[in-house]
Amino acid sequence: MSWLVTGGAGYIGAHIVRALGDAGLSPVVIDDLSSGHEEFVPAEVPFVRGTILDRGLLERTLREHGVEGVIHVAGFKYAGVSVQRPLHTYAQNVEGTRLVLEAMAAADVSNIVFSSSAAVYGTPDVDLVTEDTAKRPASPYGESKLIGEWLLRDQAVATAESEHPLRHTSLRYFNVVGSADPEVHDSSPHNLFPLVFEALLDGRTPRINGDDYATPDGTNVRDYVHVHDIALAHVVAAQRLASGEPIEPAYNLGSGDGLSVRQIMDAMARVTGIDFTPEIAPRRPGDPDRIVASGELAARDLDWRMRHTVDDMVRSGWEARRTAR
Template sequence: MTVLVTGGAGYIGSHIVRAFGLAGLDCVVVDDLSSGHREFVPDDVPFVECSILDSATVTRAMSEHGVDAVVHLAGFKYAGVSVQRPLHTYEQNVQGTVALLRAMHEADVDKIVFSSSAAVYGTPDVDLVTEQTSTTPESPYGESKLIGEWLLRDAAKAFGLHHTSLRYFNVVGSAVPELYDTSPHNLFPLVLDALVDGRTPRINGTDYPTPDGTCVRDYVHVADLADAHVVAAKKLLAGEDLEPVYNLGSGDGVSVREIMTAVAAATGIDFEPEIADRRPGDPARIVASGELATRDLGWTMSHSVEEMVRSAWQARQNHPA
């Protein structure tokens, strides 16, 4: 069995490729390297450098490598920036998914695991999000992910696509030091880069309606997340039916200020964060239940927040900017 991983040269995608290798499944990676890194893809994994908008090239890659299923991560993933760049976000995430589904149909590939986002929920009016919680995204990014789920649903009705979407929020840590988060917008690299550079990390907004005024999120270790994608793909390949969406949540949120405290403890660098304005598109709190994913995918959070921070710090130290 061979799985095509779009965005497989990125931080999350490369961890998923690694997890497939450990599970004994072959991968092919498609990535335009706009935010990914060629060195993140193992030498023995076929790599196609192109945008998913290039439907013809993606179709050819699927046919040439005998692809049986797709894990779709490629896209523009920055919620806050998407508010300033809505057209780019829709082009990459909506038109890109349309082009990918067209390529799958042309290549007769009918199984896909879609990397969605907890951003589809916006700011929920419940303490614990479930798959039945209303979807009210507050950024073009969140909207584009919800549209991606709709596209899969409609493709299933039209030509029998077998699919599931995994919704999650803050993915952190590293399974191995060679694979690490280089995003200019994600919390962990922002904080760790600041400490390495001798700057003070910053909190964006302390006036949210949360216990300490800072955003509360589900933080998920990237290795746990990667394993869930592999299980979902294997179940689809085995002909099993899955729910259309699953939350990969911890059920227990952590605030940005609490993350800062954990970072200080893991790094041994004592600091008091600077306070800045809120970022547009950032909801106050998203904490999700992972019970449905536990039932069907064996989802588990096997890493503590402290382990998430330590692994991210080790990777950052091993790869100075």
């Protein structure tokens, strides 16, 4: 039996594919390569190029590869851009998830791990976000992820008495960084790590958007979590679903304390050996001071823990980006 990874040619998906293989599971990838890279998929892993909006292709892939579960990573992940492209965001993330669930039902596949997002919380008014914190998404992207969670919940209710009841969990994570394989790097044009790496490689000075936040060093604080830790949590969730063990509907993959942007910049200079003083740019509208989540529930059930220091995160990401240059 195998596990289908939608979006498995992307930065996070490709790490999940490798972690599945390391755990003795058999990954299969479907990806339309709109933001993924076929070379990120190991040669021995079956790769299907196509969109999750093609329900027939999804069902055929599930049947032909004897899939027992889906790790659903594919989607449009740019929160800021989603404000300008709401219809595209909903098509990819809401309709895409609906079609994944529909194809699963048709092929009698009943396990799904959904890659959700901290964006479901919007700008929380608590110091430490838990799974019960109010959901107030502030972008079409965050809304689409929350609707995805609702789709899983409602399909589970609808199939509860059927021969193949849906078993599911959603993993909400924050700023994913680093690399566990120098052949796989974050190529997003919007994430902090690749933005800083590109600036350093081009001889430009990285910048910080605002240094007057209500935080110890004036820069905003976020959860930064290593991509390998994220991948391992997905694998444990898949194993738990397949074995019939109890599982929560959602988990935060959070650090519990967070890192500031200035701490990240200091680590960038320290690890790369490139001495720089970040430029200070104006705040971005709507950027909250701090968003940090508790990972206690995931630690209890999914072996979730922070296995990497900030220097590990920077060093691995920097190595992967330089390898790709």
